[in-house]
Amino acid sequence: MILRRGRSRASADPAPPVDGGGTGTATAAAPTPGSGVDPGAGDDGGPPHFGEGPADVLLQRLELTVRRRLDGLLQGDHLGLVPGSGSEAGDSRTYHPGDDVRRMDWPVTARTQVPHVRETVADRELETWAVVDLSASLDFGTGLCDKRDLAIAGLAAVSHLTVRGGNRLGAVVTTGERVDRYPAQAGRLAADRLLRAVVATPRAGTGRRGDLAAALETLRRPPRRRGLVVVVSDFLGDADWERPLRGLGARHELLAIEVVDPRELELPDVGLLTVVDPESGQTLEVPTGDAEFRARFAAGAAEQRRAVAAGLRRAGAGHLQLRTDRDWLMDVVRFVADRRRAGSGGASR
Numbered sequence: 001m002i003l004r005r006g007r008s009r010a011s012a013d014p015a016p017p018v019d020g021g022g023t024g025t026a027t028a029a030a031p032t033p034g035s036g037v038d039p040g041a042g043d044d045g046g047p048p049h050f051g052e053g054p055a056d057v058l059l060q061r062l063e064l065t066v067r068r069r070l071d072g073l074l075q076g077d078h079l080g081l082v083p084g085s086g087s088e089a090g091d092s093r094t095y096h097p098g099d100d101v102r103r104m105d106w107p108v109t110a111r112t113q114v115p116h117v118r119e120t121v122a123d124r125e126l127e128t129w130a131v132v133d134l135s136a137s138l139d140f141g142t143g144l145c146d147k148r149d150l151a152i153a154g155l156a157a158v159s160h161l162t163v164r165g166g167n168r169l170g171a172v173v174t175t176g177e178r179v180d181r182y183p184a185q186a187g188r189l190a191a192d193r194l195l196r197a198v199v200a201t202p203r204a205g206t207g208r209r210g211d212l213a214a215a216l217e218t219l220r221r222p223p224r225r226r227g228l229v230v231v232v233s234d235f236l237g238d239a240d241w242e243r244p245l246r247g248l249g250a251r252h253e254l255l256a257i258e259v260v261d262p263r264e265l266e267l268p269d270v271g272l273l274t275v276v277d278p279e280s281g282q283t284l285e286v287p288t289g290d291a292e293f294r295a296r297f298a299a300g301a302a303e304q305r306r307a308v309a310a311g312l313r314r315a316g317a318g319h320l321q322l323r324t325d326r327d328w329l330m331d332v333v334r335f336v337a338d339r340r341r342a343g344s345g346g347a348s349r
Helices: 055-070 106-112 147-162 188-199 212-220 242-249 291-315 328-342
Strands: 088-094 116-121 127-133 168-174 179-186 228-233 253-260 272-276 283-287 317-323
Touching (some): 055 147, 055 188, 106 116, 127 147, 127 179, 127 212, 147 168, 147 253, 147 317, 147 328, 168 188, 179 188, 179 212, 242 253, 242 291, 253 291, 317 328
Parallel strands (some): 127 168, 127 228, 228 253, 253 317
Antiparallel strands (some): 168 179, 272 283
16 A cells, blocks of 8 residues: 555666566666767657766757657747737727727827727747656656656657747756756757756755645746746656646646656566665565555556546646657657647647
């Protein structure tokens, strides 16, 4: 039952191979930078392993991959951040029958003695804020990559989808030990600097639990310009993030990128397995050979994932799930295409 509480239930010790065959990326030897080995550049569908080579080279390779797969999905400018004529004050013009009387420009009307209305201008520059959870629970992965690498790749995809036409991108990165804030800036060069800074974020030490709710609160006070908020996390642990996320949803469009590893959903039959909670240091021995225990674990994990999805729906957030054992870019392509067809995608408007 302890395995189902908080983040400890799926954070396996990397020492014993959980797949029984030792084929996970955690046991592979890291290539030497400059040796000619192309780290993370395979065709397995996984993002680069950012701990195995120069960050600049890996980010450039990731950008080329994202551009090749995502270019063409976002053609044309967005119409505005919110439906309607916009919120920015524009010029005044003479009142015509049928105009909304709530837009009357009374100072100009008083000066000219002729009724005038104030026109508004749609907000066509998108300001995107990314809240990136790099807690110790993301330093884990048994698929094609670690969850941390997948979280950074998701942020890179958001950067490519939103940073164009004067749009700005900022980020709040939390590890449990520190919270780093990067102001929203326009341009591809600023976005590249932000990605390099996120890659260089030190990993959290054992025994420190991340605080996603506090990171979300930093975007609520003071209020930011209306825009898009993207939350990248595994959403393990307490669901105290839901209330601040709903508060942000009252002003911003929301997108939640959930990062999942298959071992967090079900356990393989590998006998007695030692697992460690990276955020508390607690060590447990799990009897994975017990079929009943594996069934209870899978049921509890499925219930937790359903609770996360329900919380995101209540907050009004779009939900994109990325898994370490799947082609993550295909999941992004499907999500963006579906949002475009639905006509409600914040990044594609």
